[in-house]
Amino acid sequence: MASDSARSGEYGYDAPYALIGFAIAGMVAAAGAVVVWRNTGAVVTPPLVVAVFFWLNAASFLYTTRRGKFEEWERILDELHLRGDERVLDVGCGRGAVLTAVARRLRTGRVTGVDLWITRDQSGNAQEVTLRNAALEGAAERIDVETGDMRALPFPDATFDLVVSSLAIHNVSSNAERARAVTEAWRVLKPGGRLVIADIRATRLYATTVAALGATDVTRRRLGWAFWWGNPFAATSLVLASKA
Numbered sequence: 001m002a003s004d005s006a007r008s009g010e011y012g013y014d015a016p017y018a019l020i021g022f023a024i025a026g027m028v029a030a031a032g033a034v035v036v037w038r039n040t041g042a043v044v045t046p047p048l049v050v051a052v053f054f055w056l057n058a059a060s061f062l063y064t065t066r067r068g069k070f071e072e073w074e075r076i077l078d079e080l081h082l083r084g085d086e087r088v089l090d091v092g093c094g095r096g097a098v099l100t101a102v103a104r105r106l107r108t109g110r111v112t113g114v115d116l117w118i119t120r121d122q123s124g125n126a127q128e129v130t131l132r133n134a135a136l137e138g139a140a141e142r143i144d145v146e147t148g149d150m151r152a153l154p155f156p157d158a159t160f161d162l163v164v165s166s167l168a169i170h171n172v173s174s175n176a177e178r179a180r181a182v183t184e185a186w187r188v189l190k191p192g193g194r195l196v197i198a199d200i201r202a203t204r205l206y207a208t209t210v211a212a213l214g215a216t217d218v219t220r221r222r223l224g225w226a227f228w229w230g231n232p233f234a235a236t237s238l239v240l241a242s243k244a
């Protein structure tokens with residue numbers, strides 16, 4: 001396993017407004033409990049319970065975005081047993097968490113990241129930040145980064161041996177657009193190639209979309225607590241499929 005502690009880049013925070021929202025909701029509930037206590041002298045439990053609930057959600061979210069996501073992706077990549085000579089695409093690569101993890105496993109292969117660099121989806125998201133992370137990880141010579149929309153990927157058919165995507169496809173606005181993004185990922189995959197998507201929403205749709213496109217070995221499973229975005233109802237699931 002390529003060590004997670006080998007990371008030297010700076011990868012920001014996913015969905016930063018959601019994290020801030022959890023923290024603020026916890027503070028508002030706690031402030032409510034304090035106001036009641038100051039006015040009545042009574043310690044009321046419900047707002048305190050709500051405050052703890054939101055702070056636990058914030059703690060889980062923070063752990064996942066800063067650490068758990070990286071640990072889980074190391075495990076996912078371990079299970080793929082890469083040869084090291086693959087051409088790989090990371091759809092919605094952001095600041096390069098998965099991009100650089102893949103690059104560390106390649107010897108002669110290359111990994112391309114494609115993204116629109118939306119800062120609402122990841123703090124400080126920018127192409128130059130991703131390139132800087134590639135350099136900090138000592139992987140710049142194996143990484144290419146392009147600006148492009150996952151719904152119309154700027155690559156020919158059958159270009160990649162492996163297409164990965166982490167927490168990106170749910171960000172497009174409708175299931176029809178998400179299915180379009182998955183269809184694009186499938187289009188650029190070579191026969192014999194593999195598709196690996198980790199996401200928090202619509203993963204059943206991803207699985208049915210690739211199955212309808214002729215995928216073999218389609219599997220979908222929930223990943224563990226280290227990949228929860230606050231609570232078990234916001235768990236990440238993994239879809240794997242192979243192209244015959």
Ligand SMILES: C[S@@+](CC[C@H](N)C(=O)[O-])C[C@H]1O[C@@H](n2cnc3c(N)ncnc32)[C@H](O)[C@@H]1O
Nearest residue numbers: 092093094097115116117118121149150166168
């Ligand atoms: C939550 S971030 C995840 C980034 C990275 N995959 C990771 O796991 O750290 C979602 C990413 O999807 C990108 N994104 C959203 N919509 C996109 C689109 N239509 N085409 C390409 N990238 C998109 C955002 O810019 C952002 O970088």
